[in-house]
Amino acid sequence: MIVLIPAYEPGDALLDLLRDLAATAPGTPVVLVDDGSGPAYDAVFAEAASIGATVLGHVRNRGKGAALRTGLDHAAQAFPGDAVVTADADGQHTARDIVRVGQATVAAEAGGEPAMVLGCREVDRPGNPLRSRIGNRAARAAFRASAGWSLSDTQTGLRGIPAVMLPWLRAQRGDRFEYEQNILLRCRRDGWRTLEVPIETVYLAGNASSHFRPIIDTLRVGMPLVLFAASSLASFALDAVLLLVFHAVTGALVPAIIAARVVSASVNFAVNRRVVFRGEARGPLLRQAGRYAALAAVLLATNVAWMSGLTALGLGLVPAKIATEAALFALGYLIQRRVVFSRTPAPAPLESAVNAPLMNGEGAATRMEIVTTRPRRNP
Incomplete structure (x- = not known):
């Protein structure tokens, strides 16, 4: 396995971790990425190199995601076929845990069931810093709503990545914590x-060295849900206006509901495909349109049933519309993300990316300086 550590303005905790790794897992290659820390930190990275790490350096700060991709690119080229364990530079991961995650990653891949192994902390423990507890709770809630599955520690940077997963990982978007x-x-x-x-x-020291921003980075995590909510709200407004207009013209509720939904659904499909799910919506347009139409038909039938029932019970047209759309919001999001705009590409073979040039998130060649040490191999 290879240990990959992105670092921005690191302290002595990084050097302590490198020494512990050298003692706990001698011969394990360590790749350290200096994400534009600047000349004030040259001594820290020089010491890291003397301990035995291979140090890669960004000329300017580009974010944790960019630093991780730089390190993953290097690992894929320098150590083809090896698993990678990513760890943070702030002292929150012990050498023992890094080795445990790496061993679990190698064992899973060797057993024919490769998996990304996540080192998860007990983030809600009362003794943890309040800033971290609040940030982690908000991030978990946003993640659960967006991903559809629960993870006990969504902020962990300790992750074991099997070799077969590296090409997929290197292709993902984001330059900062959202990566x-x-x-x-x-x-x-x-x-x-x-x-x-x-x-x-x-x-350490109340987690003062962490660069995670609870509000901003949690919003980044939940951005797909935020965009979907905005798209749904705009579609709802359009649908409601058209419903009132068509109902006033025709006096018939069901035809008015259907006509309004056809127009608003067409607009909503275009917006969701081009804006909300743009990272996922790479499948054929006609296939996605067909899936969306089927979903829209089911939701329309549900909408008609709920609207007819609520208005029959004496609820006004507008309140009935609001109640119905609120109930169908979560269902619509999950089905669109998982079915309508989903894609399940076959993982690319590792060999296809081994000789690829180091690239940043925009496809331009990565500018870096390499502070030399000879990469260490496991004996």
Whole structure:
């Protein structure tokens, strides 16, 4: 296995971790990516190189996601066929846990069931920093709503990645903290397994060294849901206006509901395909349109039944519309993400990416300086 550590303005905790790794797992290659920390941190990275790490450096700060992709690109080329374990530079991961996650990753792949192994902390423990507890709770809720499955620690940077998964991982979007969340949001959709390994919960100095921003980065995690909500709200407004107009003209409720839904659904499909699910919506247009039409028909039938029932009970047209759309919102999101706009590509073979040039998220060649050490191999 290879240990990959992205680092931005690291402290002594990084050097302590590297020394512990050298003692706990001697001969394990360590790739360290300096994400534009600047000259003030040259001594730290020089010391890291003297301990035995291979240090790659971004000229400017580009974000954790970009640093991880740089390291993954290097690992795929320098150590083809080896699993990679990513860890954080702030001292929150112990050498023992890094080795445990790596062993679980190698064992799963050797057993024919490769999986991304996630080192998960007990993030809600009362003694943990309040900032971390609040951020993790919000992130878990946003993740569960967006991904459709639960994970006990969505913010963990300790992850074991089997070699066969590397090409897929390197193709995911995001340059900052959202990169790791995008991986989690899409991995099961694209057919990859995940496993959890309990790890020690470590916070140094109240987690002051963490660069995670609870509000901003949680919003990044839940952005697909936010966009879908905005699209649904706009579609609802259009549908409601058309319903009132068509009902006033015709005096017939069911035909008015159907006509309004056909128009608003067509607009909603175009917006969702081009904006909300743009990272997933790469399948054939006609196939996706057919799936969406089938979903729209089911939701329309449900809508008609609910609207007819509620209005028959004496509820006004507008309140009945609001209640119906609110009830169908979550169902519509999950089905569109998992069925209408889903794609399950076959994982690309590792060999296809081994000799690829190091690239950043926009496809331009990565600018980097390599501080030399000879990569260490496992004996």
